[in-house]
Amino acid sequence: MLPAVEKKRAVPGEDVLYLSVRELGKRIRMRQLSPVALTESYLARSERLNAQFNAYATLTRDLALEQAHAAEKEIGAGHYRGPLHGIPYAAKDLLAVKGYPTTWGAKPFADQTFDYDATVIEKLNKAGAILIGKAAMIELAGGMGYRFASASLTGPAKNPWNEGCWTCGSSSGSGAIVSAAMAAFAIGTETWGSIICPSAFCGISGFRPTFGRVSRFGAMALAYSLDKIGPMARSADDCGLILAVLAGHDAKDRSSLPGDEAAFEYSAPAPQKLKIGWLTNAWKKIDPDIDTATQGAIAVLEKQGAVVEDAELPEGPFDAAAGVIISVEGAAAFRDLIESGKVAELSDPLGRISGYVNEQIAAGDYMRAQQLRGICLQKMDELLENYDVLAAPALPVAASALDANLEKDLNFPDPLGGMGNLCGFPAISVPCGFTSAKLPIGILFAARVRDDAKALAAANLYQAHSDWHTKRPPIS
Amino acid sequence: MREESVKDAKKLTRRDFARAAAAAAATATAALAPGAEALTRKVAGANSTRVVNPPGPDDAASARQAEIDARAADVLRRYGDRLSAEEKTEVRRLVGELQKTLDKLRSYPLGNGDQPATVLRVVPDLTEVLRAPRR
Numbered sequence: 001m002l003p004a005v006e007k008k009r010a011v012p013g014e015d016v017l018y019l020s021v022r023e024l025g026k027r028i029r030m031r032q033l034s035p036v037a038l039t040e041s042y043l044a045r046s047e048r049l050n051a052q053f054n055a056y057a058t059l060t061r062d063l064a065l066e067q068a069h070a071a072e073k074e075i076g077a078g079h080y081r082g083p084l085h086g087i088p089y090a091a092k093d094l095l096a097v098k099g100y101p102t103t104w105g106a107k108p109f110a111d112q113t114f115d116y117d118a119t120v121i122e123k124l125n126k127a128g129a130i131l132i133g134k135a136a137m138i139e140l141a142g143g144m145g146y147r148f149a150s151a152s153l154t155g156p157a158k159n160p161w162n163e164g165c166w167t168c169g170s171s172s173g174s175g176a177i178v179s180a181a182m183a184a185f186a187i188g189t190e191t192w193g194s195i196i197c198p199s200a201f202c203g204i205s206g207f208r209p210t211f212g213r214v215s216r217f218g219a220m221a222l223a224y225s226l227d228k229i230g231p232m233a234r235s236a237d238d239c240g241l242i243l244a245v246l247a248g249h250d251a252k253d254r255s256s257l258p259g260d261e262a263a264f265e266y267s268a269p270a271p272q273k274l275k276i277g278w279l280t281n282a283w284k285k286i287d288p289d290i291d292t293a294t295q296g297a298i299a300v301l302e303k304q305g306a307v308v309e310d311a312e313l314p315e316g317p318f319d320a321a322a323g324v325i326i327s328v329e330g331a332a333a334f335r336d337l338i339e340s341g342k343v344a345e346l347s348d349p350l351g352r353i354s355g356y357v358n359e360q361i362a363a364g365d366y367m368r369a370q371q372l373r374g375i376c377l378q379k380m381d382e383l384l385e386n387y388d389v390l391a392a393p394a395l396p397v398a399a400s401a402l403d404a405n406l407e408k409d410l411n412f413p414d415p416l417g418g419m420g421n422l423c424g425f426p427a428i429s430v431p432c433g434f435t436s437a438k439l440p441i442g443i444l445f446a447a448r449v450r451d452d453a454k455a456l457a458a459a460n461l462y463q464a465h466s467d468w469h470t471k472r473p474p475i476s
Numbered sequence: 477m478r479e480e481s482v483k484d485a486k487k488l489t490r491r492d493f494a495r496a497a498a499a500a501a502a503t504a505t506a507a508l509a510p511g512a513e514a515l516t517r518k519v520a521g522a523n524s525t526r527v528v529n530p531p532g533p534d535d536a537a538s539a540r541q542a543e544i545d546a547r548a549a550d551v552l553r554r555y556g557d558r559l560s561a562e563e564k565t566e567v568r569r570l571v572g573e574l575q576k577t578l579d580k581l582r583s584y585p586l587g588n589g590d591q592p593a594t595v596l597r598v599v600p601d602l603t604e605v606l607r608a609p610r611r
Contacts, residue, residue: 225594317580324581327574341558353563356555357570360547365578370592372584377593 010034012041017181018472021238024184025083028075035075035086039068039130042088046133046182049475052163054155055176057093059133060100064088067130074128083241085128090177090186093134094141094220095229097121104220105152105170106139108342118218119250120187120229127245135186136173139346141194143222143330144337145354147407149400151347156402160473161203161439165399168197174232175202180475185233185242189219191226191326192421193414199232199429200394200442205459205469206232207239210450211424212257213264214243215250223329225255226322226421235469236430236459240266243452261450274388274458276301276445277311282392282416293433293441294393300465301458311390314379319418321369321376327358328366335359350407373422380423384448389458392416394429394442416444426452430459431468440468540575547571 012033016024027033043061050056071086091097094104096114103109117125124131136154138146149156149166157172159165160180167175171188175198178186188195190208199206207230214229221227231242247264250256278298302308337343338355346352384390400410420427426449429442443462447455463469548571552564559567 317584320577320580323577341555344558349563349566353559353567354570356551357547357567357574360550360571361574361578365581367592367594368581368586370594371586371590372581373593374591375584375586 010037012038014045014181017041017045017184018234018470019184020234021087021184021241022083022235024087025085025241028071028086029080031075033086035071035088035130036065036068038086039064039088039132042132042181042183045180046177049180049182052475053158053160053176053180053182054152055136055157055173055180055182056090056133057103057105057136057154057173058101060097060131063097063100064130064132067125067128071128071130081126081128082245084124084245086130087128087184088130088132089124090133090135090174090183091118091121091124091131092171092174092186092188093137094189095121095134095187096218097131097134100134102134102220103153104140105137105154107153107345107347108337110153114218116218119215119252120246121218123245123248124187129245132183133177135171135177135188138169138172138194139348139351140330140334141170141189141191141220141222143191143326143334144343144346144348144351146348147350147405148348149402149404149406151351153347158402159202159399159439160475162399162437164402165439166201166402166404168193168201168399170194171198171206171232174198175204175206178202178204178232178234179473181472185231185238187229187246188232189227189229190421191222191228192322193417195228195230195232196394196417196427196429196442196444200431200444201399201440203431203434203440203442203468203471203473204232205234205236205239205428205430205463206230207236207243207428207452207456208420208426209243209247209264210257210426210452212253212255213262213426213450213452214246215248215253215256217250217252221329221333223326224333225329226326226424228421228424235463236428236456237463239428240453240456240460243456257450264452266453266456272457272461274301274306274454274461275386276306276308276458277383277387277390278308279313279390279392279416280310281312283396284413286393286396287398287435289433289435290393290396290398290441293435294391294443297432297443297462297466298391301462304461304465306458306461308391309387311383311387313415313419314376314383316372316376316379318372318376318422319413319415321372322418322422324361324365324369325373325422328361328369331355331358331361376419377423380419380425381448384425384451388451388454389445389447391443391445391458394444398435398437398439398441416446420446423449425449426455428455428459430463431471432462432466433468434471440471540579544568544571544575547574 174186179202244266427446445458
């Protein structure tokens with residue numbers, strides 16, 4: 001028997017707002033939870049907390065309520081579209097949403113609008129998800145470089161675990177929104193680190209899919225051969241549900257994988273025996289708290305039958321290759337901005353001049369970087385032949401101070417991020433503990449290209465036997 | 477051919493790589509730096525019968541510096557009127573940082589058969605692509 005209407009319309013409290021997408025979906029499907037009430041509740045919380053965290057660029061209240069009412073009506077009529085139907089989410093403000101500003105986080109584009117939706121927005125619309133806002137981000141996703149957390153049209157995104165700390169970028173608002181339960185999930189993008197780092201810093205689960213699995217049509221381009229779009233949510237399981245909606249071939253994105261390779265079907269994970277390569281050279285120096293927490297996470301997996309062996313990333317200047325490719329492609333993507341001089345309107349001092357320097361990279365060096373990419377692909381594939389997943393601390397440090405000079409305080413070699421993005425292989429960061437300063441720690445699982453399911457399986461297995469992903473930040 | 481050359485790269489030990497790195501850095505920078513090319517011509521012109529020694533560490537360092545200077549000069553030539561004195565100094569620093577990255581990149585031995593990972597994939601549904609709104 002269906003619950004009474006009054007019960008459905010009850011305003012969901014914080015406990016409900018922190019539920020997983022899977023659980024919210026279940027309650028919506030059973031008509032125990034109203035999409036309209038849920039949306040109103042997330043909107044009210046977002047309106048209350050946004051000034052505190054600088055998490056949103058725009059709240060799409062009218063659109064959200066329209067979509068919520070439509071979802072409620074459909075579900076009430078027995079037409080349930082799937083696990084995202086009636087679920088409120090936020091999209092990074094570099095994804096085109098018809099009729100709303102899409103600022104790319106940057107002053108020169110503050111008034112920009114598009115008359116079409118990005119493919120991922122279209123897909124989420126079709127799945128019945130409810131867009132409640134555009135998430136704040138680092139200007140141009142960091143494409144022109146940046147030195148401070150304040151490099152955003154909306155100011156620095158503050159970390160819900162400690163407002164004196166940053167969320168990391170460039171999906172900075174997406175990290176804060178999920179962490180502070182201002183939406184059930186968010187969409188982020190990564191060129192190098194922009195999903196993994198905010199997920200680790202904010203204590204959430206963030207998934208970077210295989211390059212080409214999710215269409216970038218309608219998304220701001222930073223580096224054509226590196227940009228990826230992925231889910232940021234409360235659990236790996238939620239990331240799987242969301243990825244299943246986002247994935248698929250799209251002829252409007254030239255890098256889109258063919259249909260059968262791009263499609264991703266996800267079902268609740270079955271227990272499996274994993275072979276894990278624990279990367280001993282992912283970071284030169286690791287914060288002791290992070291080392292302890294991530295070793296503990298690996299021990300949890302071993303207890304569940306995972307076989308863990310030490311593994312090493314291949315030697316070579318692959319992070320330099322990734323850096324050169326981003327610099328060249330970024331300079332090409334924003335050539336008009338650079339040549340017109342409008343780049344001077346960016347808020348970050350580094351962002352105002354880096355493009356001029358990046359234009360100087362010779363074609364020969366770009367091609368050399370692409371040759372190195374070919375070698376890196378081969379070497380990583382050989383390494384991953386031996387394991388289901390590779391694992392390492394997502395980052396060697398916890399969230400940096402809000403006013404830190406990132407060139408000095410968050411600047412270290414990142415071969416794993418460089419190679420992972422250079423080769424386009426999938427990775428996920430999930431919470432695995434806290435530092436003594438009570439800042440979240442993330443562990444990363446990476447898998448072979450197109451083996452997104454394996455990275456998710458490792459994270460799922462870990463989260464089935466740990467509860468770090470259920471912890472909530474101390475928000476007043 | 478490509479497989480062979482990838483295999484060769486794989487065979488490199490760290491020591492081999494470091495040794496190759498030094499040699500490659502010297503030749504790559506010398507070949508690419510416009511300043512270095514001018515320097516070579518001048519030496520040759522001054523005494524064409526003189527035996528020129530293979531480039532040593534000093535030549536590599538000066539070629540590298542010439543490359544940095546040329547890049548900074550080009551940025552300032554094109555955009556200098558938009559930049560403050562502080563930004564000009566910063567440009568010079570960033571060009572130096574860029575050079576370190578390029579040094580690393582050029583230090584890895586690559587062969588003719590090492591194909592770049594850039595692929596032209598002919599899109600079958602091109603019409604749909606062309607019809608898509610321009611971003």
